[in-house]
Amino acid sequence: MNVGLIDGLANALTLANLGFALIGCLLGTLVGILPGLGPASAMAILLPVALYLPPEGAIIIMAGIYYGAMYGGSTTAILMNIPGEVASVVTAVDGFPMTRAGRGGQALAIAAIGSYMAGMLGTIAIALIGPFVADLALRFGPPEYFGLILFSMTALVSFAGSSFVGGLALGIFGMWLASVGTDPLTGTQRLNFGSMEMMKGFDIVPVLIGLFGIAEVLTSLQQNIDRIYSGKLGSWLSMIPRGAELTRGLMASARGSAIGFVLGLLPGMLPALTAYLAYDVEKNISKTPEKFGSGMIEGVAAPEAANNATAMAGFIPLLSLGIPTSPALAIMLGTLMINGLTPGPMLFQQQGLLVWTVIGSMLIANTVLLVLNLPLVGVWARISRVPYHVLGPIVLAVCVVGAYAPRNTLFDVWVAILFGIVGYVMRRLALPLAPLVLGFLLGPMFEQALRQSIALTGSPMIFVTRPIPLALIVAAVLVLGFTMALRRRSRMASDLMKDSASEV
Numbered sequence: 001m002n003v004g005l006i007d008g009l010a011n012a013l014t015l016a017n018l019g020f021a022l023i024g025c026l027l028g029t030l031v032g033i034l035p036g037l038g039p040a041s042a043m044a045i046l047l048p049v050a051l052y053l054p055p056e057g058a059i060i061i062m063a064g065i066y067y068g069a070m071y072g073g074s075t076t077a078i079l080m081n082i083p084g085e086v087a088s089v090v091t092a093v094d095g096f097p098m099t100r101a102g103r104g105g106q107a108l109a110i111a112a113i114g115s116y117m118a119g120m121l122g123t124i125a126i127a128l129i130g131p132f133v134a135d136l137a138l139r140f141g142p143p144e145y146f147g148l149i150l151f152s153m154t155a156l157v158s159f160a161g162s163s164f165v166g167g168l169a170l171g172i173f174g175m176w177l178a179s180v181g182t183d184p185l186t187g188t189q190r191l192n193f194g195s196m197e198m199m200k201g202f203d204i205v206p207v208l209i210g211l212f213g214i215a216e217v218l219t220s221l222q223q224n225i226d227r228i229y230s231g232k233l234g235s236w237l238s239m240i241p242r243g244a245e246l247t248r249g250l251m252a253s254a255r256g257s258a259i260g261f262v263l264g265l266l267p268g269m270l271p272a273l274t275a276y277l278a279y280d281v282e283k284n285i286s287k288t289p290e291k292f293g294s295g296m297i298e299g300v301a302a303p304e305a306a307n308n309a310t311a312m313a314g315f316i317p318l319l320s321l322g323i324p325t326s327p328a329l330a331i332m333l334g335t336l337m338i339n340g341l342t343p344g345p346m347l348f349q350q351q352g353l354l355v356w357t358v359i360g361s362m363l364i365a366n367t368v369l370l371v372l373n374l375p376l377v378g379v380w381a382r383i384s385r386v387p388y389h390v391l392g393p394i395v396l397a398v399c400v401v402g403a404y405a406p407r408n409t410l411f412d413v414w415v416a417i418l419f420g421i422v423g424y425v426m427r428r429l430a431l432p433l434a435p436l437v438l439g440f441l442l443g444p445m446f447e448q449a450l451r452q453s454i455a456l457t458g459s460p461m462i463f464v465t466r467p468i469p470l471a472l473i474v475a476a477v478l479v480l481g482f483t484m485a486l487r488r489r490s491r492m493a494s495d496l497m498k499d500s501a502s503e504v
Helices: 003-012 014-035 039-052 053-079 091-100 104-139 142-152 164-178 204-222 243-264 269-285 296-315 315-321 327-338 354-373 375-387 388-404 412-427 434-457 467-503
Strands: none
Touching: 003 014, 014 039, 014 053, 014 354, 039 053, 039 091, 039 327, 053 091, 053 104, 053 204, 053 296, 053 327, 053 354, 053 412, 091 104, 091 296, 091 375, 104 243, 104 296, 104 315, 104 375, 142 269, 142 388, 142 434, 142 467, 164 434, 204 388, 204 412, 204 434, 243 269, 243 296, 269 296, 269 434, 269 467, 296 315, 315 327, 315 354, 388 412
């Protein structure tokens, strides 16, 4: 084992550093559960505290908030179909159906186990290869990002539901919504229709709260749901998956961890995107892809592991090159600089013990998260049995506060209500929400990478003259063809089964 990691782990096991890790994980989990308050918001609020803590304590508590929030966001996504974090949107696709089937405890348990696996594997990878592989991020320019984003868009096919054209249209609509506001390259206004509020564009938080939270409440009221789940729940130990289901969940977690970690090394690769890609991979390799969306444990395990692995991987370019890969890690960069530390290639040499202490604390904090949250699985699962006339108003109140919190404007509350109605109508029409959300996330990145790439040479030929973009575009075409063929095969198999049933 790395000598530096052993020294750092010993230093992280001091009582004070254990306390910082525990506080960070608790705050992060709580923040992740509340819609609208992501890890970046909580870290920004607590940043002044870093002035009064020792350097390693400040970094440990901020890191604990960061990956604690990555786990906490899955709780409400699974139990109430309300993602606490953008990265938890795809977790709700199979997590909430599991709750409605009385298996919310199993979904929460595999989310905790998958997050733990991703965190531990990610931390070990940071320790082994962190100082050596961070320069991979520097090889990616706008053309490479365009190829990567185009490859990510192949996930639209998997989330399109029964109609590929309909899913594609929803993805394009999401990209159009994301373009409202200010042009990212020229600064000119577009699609704001003369509204001052629209100049800022639509924030992702109220959009998600509306599409998932408010729409879910409206749908439940329309269906006269008494409780999300009315059956009995056992002890938390009985809720841990076993046998073949546990094996499938662990394998999906391992694949999700690998996908999330590799892509997490790239600046701008958000946990939400790697979660979508991990889910897409699981659906494509599954023998029963048609069951995804109805409560498959792989659909919970893979995205949860991917978003946590991405969160961990972001520390490599941050510590080795001083490049933050997300808003939360940009605040972490500020924490380091406040304490007189300059991230970069020399940080491991000049502040070796501090860096290895932070890495060692990640191992401890991930274990703390598992120990804290696994016994609470039963407590959280019982939320699904609360009478809906009590739970519904509480959810609506949390949604309103969550929509208002990020930018402190009533406009975002109206946006959440508007998208709540949109989400309700889409549910009534059996239209999938995921393509719209994925298009909204990818739209700004796709536009910026495309325009910057063409600006480099003035010609779109740059995408086929550079090897990495060309390889990613070819891979996107191959994956698209494979996924379309898989959809066609599944549809044919379904039609044959219906024909056989009608003959009987």
